[in-house]
Every structure is written in C-alpha cells, then in structure tokens.
Amino acid sequence: MERVKRIFWLIHLSVWVLFTLLVVLQLRGEADALWRTTTQGFIATCLYVFYAHFYLLTQYAGQRKERDYWLQLTGIGLTGPLPFLLFHYKQLDFGNYTMHLLTTVPIFLVLSWLARVTENLVLNTIRKEQLEKQAVEAELVYLKAQINPHFLFNTLNNIHTLVYKQAPAAPEAVLHLASLMRYMIYESNAATVPLAREMDYLRDYVSLQQLRYKNSPVVNLHIAGDTESCYIAPLLFIHLLENAYKHSPARLEPGDLQVSVAVNEGTLTFSVQNPIGTNAASRLEESGGIGLPNVRKRLALLYPGQHTLTIQDTGAIFRVLLTIGGLHLPAHERTAHLLHY
Known part of the structure; x- marks a missing residue:
C-alpha cells in the first residue's frame, strides 16, 4: 500500500x-x-x-x-x-x-x-484485494492444518495394530511415518512444490499402507509425464488416496487400487479407483469426515476455474478423476494468481 x-x-x-x-x-x-x-x-x-x-x-x-x-x-x-x-x-x-x-x-x-x-x-x-487474499490464505492454512491430525490419526491406528500384533514390520512403519511427517512439517509449507516431490510422498504413503497386507502390492501406481517442471499445491492428493483405502474391502487383491498421475503440457490428470466394500455405508464420507470436502475447498481456493473433479460410483467401483491446468508455472508466479480471486 x-x-x-x-x-x-x-x-x-x-x-x-x-x-x-x-x-x-x-x-x-x-x-x-x-x-x-x-x-x-x-x-x-x-x-x-x-x-x-x-x-x-x-x-x-x-x-x-x-x-x-x-x-x-x-x-x-x-x-x-x-x-x-x-x-x-x-x-x-x-x-x-x-x-x-x-x-x-x-x-x-x-x-x-x-x-x-x-x-x-x-x-x-x-485494499479489498489484499483482504480477500488474506482471507483465502487464512482459510488455506486452516484446511491444511486439518490434514496433519487427520492423517496422523489414521496412520497411528495402523501402527498400533502392527505393534499390538508384534509384527516385525512395526519398526519399518515408524520409519516410514517419520519420513512422511518430515515432508509434511518442513517441505509442505510452500505454496507449491514440484509434482515429483509430491509423488515421492505418495509412494512413501503407499509403502506404509502396504505393511498392512500380506499380498503383493495392492496399489498399482502409474506416473507419466514431466513431473519435475510441474508444480502443485502440497498434500492435495493424500485425502483421495486415503479414501480409496478407507472405503475398500478389508481384503484387497494385488492391483485392486489403481492410481494414475499424468502430466501433459502443464495439465495434470490424477485418478484413483478402488473397489467398494460390502458395507453400503463405506461408500460415503463418514460423519464429520474432512477428506473430500477438504479437497473440494482447497481446489476451489487454489485453482478456481482451472480444475474439474469427477466422482463415479458404479456400485462396485468408486473412481475419482481430478484435472488441473496451468501447472507449468513456477511457485513464485503461482502465488500471484490468488490476487485475482
């Protein structure tokens, strides 16, 4: 001013x-x-x-x-x-x-x-634009702050189960959790991060969740395109992947969860597909849940007019498809975008 x-x-x-x-x-x-x-x-x-x-x-x-x-x-x-x-x-x-x-x-x-x-x-x-920007940033901080306790609560439950069963994989699970929390605490505070780093985070999360299953990898994670030069808001996909695990049957076969990330000319397409559990209630976000509502709010604030979020429920398969455009811009240029909204 x-x-x-x-x-x-x-x-x-x-x-x-x-x-x-x-x-x-x-x-x-x-x-x-x-x-x-x-x-x-x-x-x-x-x-x-x-x-x-x-x-x-x-x-x-x-x-x-x-x-x-x-x-x-x-x-x-x-x-x-x-x-x-x-x-x-x-x-x-x-x-x-x-x-x-x-x-x-x-x-x-x-x-x-x-x-x-x-x-x-x-x-x-x-002055009005600055106030609107501050309001947007304050809401983003609030939504982002919800991620850590939500994610930590679910992961600690999984580790508690491993420890209770005295599973040899428990120490490895703790190391995976430490790696994930390091990213969430120290690296995810930036407005945007390289998509490649966010994919590393998802891989760590998948590795941690795989400790619950005796079968071969239940997640088929496919990544295509230039993820190094593409920037994305951090911790944007974790809720979608969490929901895929949460609302799937207790027993998963290898490759039951299909996760795809593709980058083409600055446009990102993320999809996650999972079988639906036999309990009909598992199809819906639990009461008080903050997964999908959190993602929708963050997308509306960060990428207004630049994204589409499609949810398909066939009764047997649940699929989420997210498309975001304009991700070729570096972090310092992406932050200026908020001024116009």
Missing part, C-alpha cells in the same frame, strides 16, 4: 513539473515582461487550491460533516487568488488576470476532487 502511495506522489510531482513548463512556455511566448512573477503567482494559486481541497477531502472522507466541508471549501474558493495577488502586490495591473483567476480556482477544485476520488478508488480496490 505504501508503495502505491509513493507512486501517486511521483505522478503528482511529474504532472506539476510538466504543467509548470507549459505555463512558462505560454507566458514567455506572449512576451510578458512580468512572466516570471506571473508564473510564480499562477502556480502558487493552483497548488494552494488543489492541495487545500485535496486534503480537505481526505480529512472528511467517510464523515457526514457536509456543513463543515462546505464552509471550508468556500474559504478555499475565496482565498484561492491570494497567492497570485501576493506576487503582484507591487503591480497595479493584476486586474487583467481577474478572469483567469475566477476560472482557475473552480477548475483546480474540480481537478483535486477527481484526483482524490481516483486515488481512493485505486487504494480501496487494492
């Missing part, structure tokens, strides 16, 4: 310098012997009228004090010619400029009003 105000002051300075040069050229061209004094008096009058009214508008902005405003405005109008008269008090021919002064004062009163209204409009627009 302060930077914008400095820009306005530079515009004020530039316009007044240009205006002064035009006045000098005009008066010198008329071969006026007193052109220096006339220029000084005329510019002084213009500056006085303009900025006296400008600050008067600033003082009474948003206040219902019309009477005080009009009284002071009348005072500015009556005293407007004084600077010019002070520069000409030794000359008796200043009457030739009376008509000029009578038109100059109201003109610069109007110009100062236009300048004040324009600045207020620009500053209020920027």
